Structure formats: C-alpha cells, structure tokens
Amino acid sequence: MKNPSLANPAPLRRRGRTLAEEAVNSLTESIQEGKLQPGDKLPTESEIMAALGVSRTVVREALSRLQASGLVETRHGIGTFVLAPPADSQSPFRIDTAAMGTAMDVLAMLEFRVSLEAEAASLAASRRTDEQLRAMRRALDDLKRTAGEGKDSVGSDFEFHLAIARATGNRYFTDFMGHLGTMVIPRSRLHVSAVEREQYLERVNFEHESIYDAIERRDPEGAKAAMRMHLTNSRERLRKASAAAAS
Numbered sequence: 001m002k003n004p005s006l007a008n009p010a011p012l013r014r015r016g017r018t019l020a021e022e023a024v025n026s027l028t029e030s031i032q033e034g035k036l037q038p039g040d041k042l043p044t045e046s047e048i049m050a051a052l053g054v055s056r057t058v059v060r061e062a063l064s065r066l067q068a069s070g071l072v073e074t075r076h077g078i079g080t081f082v083l084a085p086p087a088d089s090q091s092p093f094r095i096d097t098a099a100m101g102t103a104m105d106v107l108a109m110l111e112f113r114v115s116l117e118a119e120a121a122s123l124a125a126s127r128r129t130d131e132q133l134r135a136m137r138r139a140l141d142d143l144k145r146t147a148g149e150g151k152d153s154v155g156s157d158f159e160f161h162l163a164i165a166r167a168t169g170n171r172y173f174t175d176f177m178g179h180l181g182t183m184v185i186p187r188s189r190l191h192v193s194a195v196e197r198e199q200y201l202e203r204v205n206f207e208h209e210s211i212y213d214a215i216e217r218r219d220p221e222g223a224k225a226a227m228r229m230h231l232t233n234s235r236e237r238l239r240k241a242s243a244a245a246a247s
Helices: 019-032 045-052 056-068 103-127 130-148 154-167 171-184 194-216 220-246
Strands: 072-075 079-082
Touching: 019 045, 019 056, 045 056, 056 072, 056 079, 056 154, 056 171, 103 154, 103 171, 103 194, 103 220, 130 154, 130 194, 154 171, 154 194, 194 220
Parallel strands: none
Antiparallel strands: 072 079
C-alpha cells in the first residue's frame, strides 16, 4: 500500500488560522494536486503528526473535517482513504471560521447553533445507534479526563457535539459541524482563573451529561431541551466573561 507524502511536510505555523485548519488545508492540497488519489490510504495519525508538527487532537479534528466534507472516509481498523469527488459536485456552503475573531462573532454563532443543534440532539435521540452512543460517551470521558489533568479539552468537547451530529443520520448536520470545528467552542475564548475554570467545567459537564442521558433513553424532547439549555447557558457565560474583561 503506497503512502503518499503530504503537500506541506514542514511543521505548520499559525497564520491567523487554527492548526487544525492548516492541517485540513495541507491534506486538501495534497488531494487537489493529485498527490493523494481516490482510493489512496492517508498516512497514519502518527505520520501526519510528525510531518506537520501537530498533536494527535489536531490531526483527528482535521480528519473529522475532511470526512465531513466528503473528501475521505475512515474504515475502522483499516485506515482513512481518499474518496472520488461526485460527478455533480458543487462548491459547498462555507462560513469563514478564520474570520470569527471576536467574542461577539462567537456569541452570534452560538445563537445560530441553538436551533440547529437542539434539533440535531432531538434527531440523535430518535436515530442513534449503540455505537454512536458509545462515541458520545468516549468523548465525554475524554473531556473529563483531559480537563481533570489541566489539559486542553476543547477537542473532546467538539467531538461530543460532532458525535451527536453524526447520530442524526443527516450528513448536512455533520458537514456543518465538521466545517466549523473547535472555533465554535466558547471555552477557547474564555480567559478565567483556575477556580473559575473548574467551576465552569463542572457546569459544562453537568449540561453535557443531561444531553447524553436524554439521547441514551431515546427522549427527543428531553435531548432538544437539554441542548438548548446548554448552548443558551454557554452564550450567557461567554457574554458575562466578555463584559467583565471589557470593564
């Protein structure tokens, strides 16, 4: 099995974008330039990490976005492979996440996400498989572990929301969340003390568990209400933090 090289083997550097976005760009460029052909197996996560100088979390988010965009597919236990573009492919809907540079931008996005993700949670509660539920559980457990160790848990937070989108069985929810990536997680914009951060994470974990519990028991209305409350609370937390920072 050949293992084509990446378009940009040099370690990534931030240029107004997140490292995940740069990784997506590098892999996409390799596909568009033909260095990675339909049917080719992508390098392993470890190989991509070494080539681009990024963490495993960054690589996994980049691969999730590529999968959501329909450029690759992951075959469990085998690897990730490049897909052939559809014959009638058109430019997909895009939101420039790199332009979301202020807290007000993220507040507006949270407001937009309330209706979208509340419905996604409702559909997930009706349609989820046992494996999809386990993916949500893994994301929450990883979030608690990394947060408890004082590490960056934004990636795990995003994976939880992405797992819910996938459980809808509607690729448009997955495409949308995969495109937005971790830029939409408000915690990445909060600058708080260690005590405030711990209290914040306790509230977020409680809200996440409420969403999970409703999806687990296949309660669409309960899942919708729990997701709506979570995102509304997230917006209010970010608004208060931004107001305090400006005062």
